[in-house]
Amino acid sequence: MDIKEILIAVGIVCLISLIVGVALGIAEKVFHVEVDEKEEKVREALPGSNCGGCGYAGCDALAHAIASGEAPVSGCPVGGKPVAEQIAKIMGAELGEITRKVAYVKCDGNSDKRTLDYNYIGIYSCTAASIMPGSSPYACKYGCLGFGSCARVCPESAIRIIDKKAVVDESLCIACGKCVKICPHQLIELVPAESHYRVQCFSHVKGKDVRDACTAGCIACGICQKVCEAGAITVVDNIAKIDYEKCTSCGKCAEKCPRKIIKKY
Numbered sequence: 091m092d093i094k095e096i097l098i099a100v101g102i103v104c105l106i107s108l109i110v111g112v113a114l115g116i117a118e119k120v121f122h123v124e125v126d127e128k129e130e131k132v133r134e135a136l137p138g139s140n141c142g143g144c145g146y147a148g149c150d151a152l153a154h155a156i157a158s159g160e161a162p163v164s165g166c167p168v169g170g171k172p173v174a175e176q177i178a179k180i181m182g183a184e185l186g187e188i189t190r191k192v193a194y195v196k197c198d199g200n201s202d203k204r205t206l207d208y209n210y211i212g213i214y215s216c217t218a219a220s221i222m223p224g225s226s227p228y229a230c231k232y233g234c235l236g237f238g239s240c241a242r243v244c245p246e247s248a249i250r251i252i253d254k255k256a257v258v259d260e261s262l263c264i265a266c267g268k269c270v271k272i273c274p275h276q277l278i279e280l281v282p283a284e285s286h287y288r289v290q291c292f293s294h295v296k297g298k299d300v301r302d303a304c305t306a307g308c309i310a311c312g313i314c315q316k317v318c319e320a321g322a323i324t325v326v327d328n329i330a331k332i333d334y335e336k337c338t339s340c341g342k343c344a345e346k347c348p349r350k351i352i353k354k355y
Contacts, residue, residue, distance in 0.1 A: 103312040128180055129157035135176040136166055141245060143167045143266035156181065164188050167280075191280040192263040193248070193270065197234040198290040198306040198351055200253040205229035205303050207346040215239055220274035229303035234277055240269035286339040287329045289323075291351045296328055308351050314343035 133153035140148035144165045146155055155161035156177060163183050164174040177186040210219055210227035212297045216239035225231050236254035241247075249269060250264035256269075260283060271277045277292050289308065293300050297309035310328040322336035323343050330343075330352065344352040 097144070100264075126154075126157045129153050131180045132156050132177050135173055135180065137169050137173065139168050139245065139264075139266070141168060141263075141264075141266035141268060142271075142287075143268070148251050161184075161310065167191060170264075185264075190283040191265040192260040192283045193240075193258045193265065193267075193278050194281045194288055195234060195240075195256045195258060196277050196279065196288075196290060196292040197232075197255060198353070199228070199230060199233040199304045200255045200306075202253075203304055203306040204233060213266050217272070217274050225275070228308060230293055230300075232275055232277070232295075233304065235275065240273050240278060243268040243272050245274075285334045285337065286355055287332060287341065287352055288355060289332060289351060290353050291349075292329060294328050305349075307349065307350055309349060311348060313346050313348065314352060317342045319345050 107165045118214070130153075133149060136149040136153060138149050142148065144152045144161070144167060146152040146161070148163075149166075152161060152165055156163060158163055163177040163181055163185060164171075166173050166177075170190060174185055174188055206227060207224065207229050208227050210222060212218055212222070213303070214237050216235040216237045219227065219235045219237055226233065226235060228235075236251055236256065238249075238251045238256070240256050241249040241251055245266060245268070246264055248259045248261045248264070249256050250259070251257070256278070265280050267280060270280060275292070281288060291306065291308040293304070293307045295303075300307035300309050308329050310325050310330070312325050314323050314330050315325050319340070320336050320338045322333045322338070323330055324333075325331075332343075341354065344350075344354055
């Protein structure tokens with residue numbers, strides 16, 4: 091190959107590069123999307139965990155939602171009040187009251203309290219165990235399976251399995267909601283961290299069946315509902331439920347509960 095052919099090849103490459111560069115420049119102008127400056131600042135303030143606990147696909151999606159007014163400035167459960175305060179300043183908005191939440195497992199049925207229906211031999215996963223006959227190897231088909239699916243998805247290691255039941259360390263919990271989503275029995279919910287009384291059961295069967303399955307189950311007797319002067323606790327579908335906005339933490343429900351499944355925290 092002589093020098094002339096080499097120069098022609100180099101020229102062709104340069105010409106192609108020039109054409110591609112011009113094309114990309116035109117495309118950038120044609121398809122350019124303006125990014126809201128506030129959205130960028132909100133995104134920088136977010137922790138970047140992309141956990142989905144806010145209900146959006148990730149931090150980018152939440153930042154867009156906050157900047158556009160679709161989500162509140164306190165929309166990030168992981169960042170909590172410090173991050174909410176930063177975002178409120180960026181958005182020029184009032185912060186309002188922030189309630190810290192934590193994951194709570196609505197079951198007190200450890201191995202000493204519940205009856206075993208059969209021995210489960212299979213994948214060590216709550217999801218796998220829940221598709222077996224009756225959705226659980228235990229007589230109670232609503233309780234914690236204890237195979238640790240929630241613990242494995244927790245980014246802060248805030249959940250441990252103790253005596254075949256999930257237990258949350260609230261000091262580590264960031265309320266990302268991953269455990270809530272993965273629990274096949276829908277046993278975990280996010281509750282106000284300052285809530286002092288909680289119902290530690292989620293069974294929806296009637297009293298006799300509860301007694302046969304677990305010594306720590308709610309029998310829907312309704313005593314808690316009767317003694318609550320604030321009307322904060324009701325029995326629906328055979329299970330007591332507390333409205334934390336109404337609860338005054340008087341403790342009468344826990345005091346009168348014959349099964350002692352309303353616990354003080």
